[in-house]
Amino acid sequence: MSSEQRHALDAMLRQSPLGAITDVHELRRVFADIMSAVPLPPDLRTTAATLGSVPTVEIAVAGVDPRHLVLYFHGGVYAFGSAAGGAELAGQIARRIEASAISVDYRLAPEDPYPAAVEDAVAAYAAVLAQGVAARDIVVAGESAGGGLAIACLVAARDRGLPLPAVAFVMSPWADLTLTGTSMDTKKGIDPQLARAAFVPRAADYVGDHDPAIGAISPIFADLSGLPPLVIQAGSHEVLLDDAVRLAQRAAADDVPVTLDITSGVPHVFQAYHAVLDEGAAALDRAGRLLSAALREGRS
Amino acid sequence: MSSEQRHALDAMLRQSPLGAITDVHELRRVFADIMSAVPLPPDLRTTAATLGSVPTVEIAVAGVDPRHLVLYFHGGVYAFGSAAGGAELAGQIARRIEASAISVDYRLAPEDPYPAAVEDAVAAYAAVLAQGVAARDIVVAGESAGGGLAIACLVAARDRGLPLPAVAFVMSPWADLTLTGTSMDTKKGIDPQLARAAFVPRAADYVGDHDPAIGAISPIFADLSGLPPLVIQAGSHEVLLDDAVRLAQRAAADDVPVTLDITSGVPHVFQAYHAVLDEGAAALDRAGRLLSAALREGRS
Numbered sequence: 001m002s003s004e005q006r007h008a009l010d011a012m013l014r015q016s017p018l019g020a021i022t023d024v025h026e027l028r029r030v031f032a033d034i035m036s037a038v039p040l041p042p043d044l045r046t047t048a049a050t051l052g053s054v055p056t057v058e059i060a061v062a063g064v065d066p067r068h069l070v071l072y073f074h075g076g077v078y079a080f081g082s083a084a085g086g087a088e089l090a091g092q093i094a095r096r097i098e099a100s101a102i103s104v105d106y107r108l109a110p111e112d113p114y115p116a117a118v119e120d121a122v123a124a125y126a127a128v129l130a131q132g133v134a135a136r137d138i139v140v141a142g143e144s145a146g147g148g149l150a151i152a153c154l155v156a157a158r159d160r161g162l163p164l165p166a167v168a169f170v171m172s173p174w175a176d177l178t179l180t181g182t183s184m185d186t187k188k189g190i191d192p193q194l195a196r197a198a199f200v201p202r203a204a205d206y207v208g209d210h211d212p213a214i215g216a217i218s219p220i221f222a223d224l225s226g227l228p229p230l231v232i233q234a235g236s237h238e239v240l241l242d243d244a245v246r247l248a249q250r251a252a253a254d255d256v257p258v259t260l261d262i263t264s265g266v267p268h269v270f271q272a273y274h275a276v277l278d279e280g281a282a283a284l285d286r287a288g289r290l291l292s293a294a295l296r297e298g299r300s
Numbered sequence: 301m302s303s304e305q306r307h308a309l310d311a312m313l314r315q316s317p318l319g320a321i322t323d324v325h326e327l328r329r330v331f332a333d334i335m336s337a338v339p340l341p342p343d344l345r346t347t348a349a350t351l352g353s354v355p356t357v358e359i360a361v362a363g364v365d366p367r368h369l370v371l372y373f374h375g376g377v378y379a380f381g382s383a384a385g386g387a388e389l390a391g392q393i394a395r396r397i398e399a400s401a402i403s404v405d406y407r408l409a410p411e412d413p414y415p416a417a418v419e420d421a422v423a424a425y426a427a428v429l430a431q432g433v434a435a436r437d438i439v440v441a442g443e444s445a446g447g448g449l450a451i452a453c454l455v456a457a458r459d460r461g462l463p464l465p466a467v468a469f470v471m472s473p474w475a476d477l478t479l480t481g482t483s484m485d486t487k488k489g490i491d492p493q494l495a496r497a498a499f500v501p502r503a504a505d506y507v508g509d510h511d512p513a514i515g516a517i518s519p520i521f522a523d524l525s526g527l528p529p530l531v532i533q534a535g536s537h538e539v540l541l542d543d544a545v546r547l548a549q550r551a552a553a554d555d556v557p558v559t560l561d562i563t564s565g566v567p568h569v570f571q572a573y574h575a576v577l578d579e580g581a582a583a584l585d586r587a588g589r590l591l592s593a594a595l596r597e598g599r600s
Contacts, residue, residue: 186553236555245552249545252562253486255536260560262552289589 005277006265010237013192013267022201024110028080035085044091046084051127054120055105057083061095068099068137068295071125071165073153075144075269077174077202078109078117086146089272093141093169096288097295102128106149113208114217121153126162135163136298139291143269144240147173147232151219151247154227167294169231169287172240172269173247175219177203177212181242191239192267220246229257231290233283235266259290305577306565310537313492313567322501324410328380335385344391346384351427354420355405357383361395368399368437368595371425371465373453375444375569377474377502378409378417386446389572393441393469396588397595402428406449413508414517421453426462435463436598439591443569444540447473447532451519451547454527467594469531469587472540472569473547475519477503477512481542491539492567520546529557531590533583535566559590 018034021027040046043062050056060066070093074086083103090101106120129135142150147170154168177199184196207217215222220243230251234244241262248260263270263279274280318334321327340346343362350356360366370393374386383403390401406420429435442450447470454468477499484496507517515522520543530551534544541562548560563570563579574580 183553234552236552236557241552242549245545245549248548248560248562249542252534252536252541252545252564253483255564257536257564258560258562260548260558262548262558264552264555264557 002278006279009270009273009277010192010267016193019193019195019198022197024079024205031076031080038088040088041091044087046087049102051102051104051124054124054127055083056124057087057103057105059087059091059094059101059103061091061100064095064098064100066094066098066100068097068139069128069133070094070097070099070101070139070141071128072101072103073106073121073142073146073149074103075142075146076108077199078145078206079202080108086143089143089171090141092271092274092284093139093288093291096284097139097291099139109202110205113206114210117149118152118156118216121149122156122160125153125157129162136166137295138165139167139169139295140165141169142173143171143272145174147171148175148219151175151222151224151230152216155215155219155222155224158226164226164228166298167229167231167291168227169291170233170247171271172234172238173219173232173243174199174240175243175247177207177218179203181240181246183241184239187237187239187241190237192237194239194268196239220250222250224251224254224256227251227254227256229294231259231261231287233261233263233271233287235268235270236262236264237266238268240268261286302578306579309570309573309577310492310567316493319493319495319498322497324379324505331376331380338388340388341391344387346387349402351402351404351424354424354427355383356424357387357403357405359387359391359394359401359403361391361400364395364398364400366394366398366400368397368439369428369433370394370397370399370401370439370441371428372401372403373406373421373442373446373449374403375442375446376408377499378445378506379502380408386443389443389471390441392571392574392584393439393588393591396584397439397591399439409502410505413506414510417449417506418452418456418516421449422456422460425453425457429462436466437595438465439467439469439595440465441469442473443471443572445474447471448475448519451475451522451524451530452516455515455519455522455524458526464526464528466598467529467531467591468527469591470533470547471571472534472538473519473532473543474499474540475543475547477507477518479503481540481546483541484539487537487539487541490537492537494539494568496539520550522550524551524554524556527551527554527556529559529594531559531561531587533561533563533571533587535568535570536562536564537566538568540568561586
């Protein structure tokens with residue numbers, strides 16, 4: 001692993017304007033600009049599609065004969081980001097586990113606050129099942145807000161009596177919209193990009209008139225009993241570190257098998273920088289091995 | 301994985317007298333009886349030895365050409381257990397990572413309260429280094445109290461300026477002698493063997509006149525900065541679950557790479573039952589892969 005890579009990434013992220021923007025429209029514009037400059041790897045093919053009424057992007061990896069499916073939820077504090085923007089990370093997971101992927105364009109706040117995103121997530125999951133994909137061949141995954149949404153989706157699917165996927169994989173999940181993690185303070189300034197101020201308006205927009213401490217909004221407060229194994233990754237340089245830790249704690253308390261995998265010295269969703277950060281690729285490789293093992297286990 | 305295996309183990313442990321015995325001499329007698337009935341695997345060869353003034357048991361695995369060394373600390377609430385009793389688990393780790401092992405007979409309470417165990421642990425580690433073993437080839441490992449002691453040993457070694465091992469692996473660490481984990485209450489009765497009452501007299505004996513909340517006694521309160529990667533495993537059916545979770549939280553907060561790996565529905569140090577519990581063997585296999593990766597990383 002390279003400390004040069006980590007320092008270069010840290011310096012780059014400290015230049016990023018995203019963490020300082022509070023206006024949602026400007027956030028979306030700047031993020032879209034950033035994403036438009038990042039080409040998809042040439043071996044990923046994306047296709048616009050739908051699952052029921054929910055828009056999606058389907059992702060195929062060249063040379064992979066898919067035996068599994070990654071259902072993916074992008075990040076963006078429930079306010080920005082897109083299924084297309086999540087395609088690259090979804091594809092990175094898919095290529096490691098002989099899978100294709102579907103990235104979900106769930107509705108965003110403030111236009112569509114909670115429970116719109118959770119409804120779209122569960123509708124997409126149910127539609128995949130209705131198409132005949134076996135639950136045991138599905139990995140539900142997500143990053144940041146999409147990581148929290150992935151867990152909320154599993155809880156809602158369980159409560160509806162749907163068969164549950166083989167395993168879930170969440171990267172730097174935003175799992176506490178009450179913003180009470182101690183790392184929100186202890187990692188302030190160490191996190192090169194994010195701080196409490198970036199989350200406060202987005203949480204307010206998403207939560208609306210609901211209680212932010214309900215499990216469907218903040219899965220660290222959910223009853224996670226009966227969920228499939230969870231693989232949770234985060235970096236030690238992020239204010240959301242405690243969201244990952246407390247999600248693992250909740251899962252373990254509720255008898256859910258869980259792996260919490262913390263990489264030191266790296267920021268929020270560091271896996272996204274796998275091309276320039278050895279730790280990112282290594283974390284994706286470790287996740288791939290755990291997901292493959294869970295998929296095999298589900299078939300045995 | 302077999303739910304039959306888990307249920308059989310749970311029922312067996314509920315018959316175990318160990319958790320209900322508070323007299324330390326009776327504890328030692330009953331534990332020695334139990335251990336004497338458990339033969340070592342035929343491919344492990346053990347030899348009594350010393351490291352400096354600390355008695356040890358050296359463990360060689362037949363057919364393994366050792367390139368690495370496991371320095372192992374047995375469990376037993378700092379009051380019972382022995383280096384020989386830890387030899388089997390130490391050997392199970394060693395066989396997975398091309399290593400030999402040394403299991404340490406650190407001094408026990410009440411005869412020798414804190415800091416005797418930590419002094420012996422660091423003395424043993426320093427003696428291994430003095431023999432010319434490279435720190436990057438060493439895995440420090442332990443179970444239960446020995447897991448807490450392994451972390452305390454690393455902190456003490458760091459503070460002495462000794463080179464640190466490649467990685468540490470702790471199973472169900474007892475890392476909080478103030479007994480404040482919420483699982484101490486929420487897992488009461490779910491843990492088939494242990495409850496607060498078993499820990500109270502042992503903590504008092506070990507802590508003596510010291511503050512149980514100092515990091516050298518309860519590593520969840522230690523500054524873990526600079527420690528090598530930690531691999532922490534526990535079962536979801538144990539009152540010490542939160543010790544494992546909070547140790548991972550502390551490590552992540554201090555920028556230490558950490559993997560927390562929780563297996564659901566299994567008890568304290570479930571890896572010890574690997575011969576009759578698929579989850580135990582699988583957890584040792586996962587740990588072996590992480591330890592091997594860290595040992596390779598230390599050489600690159």
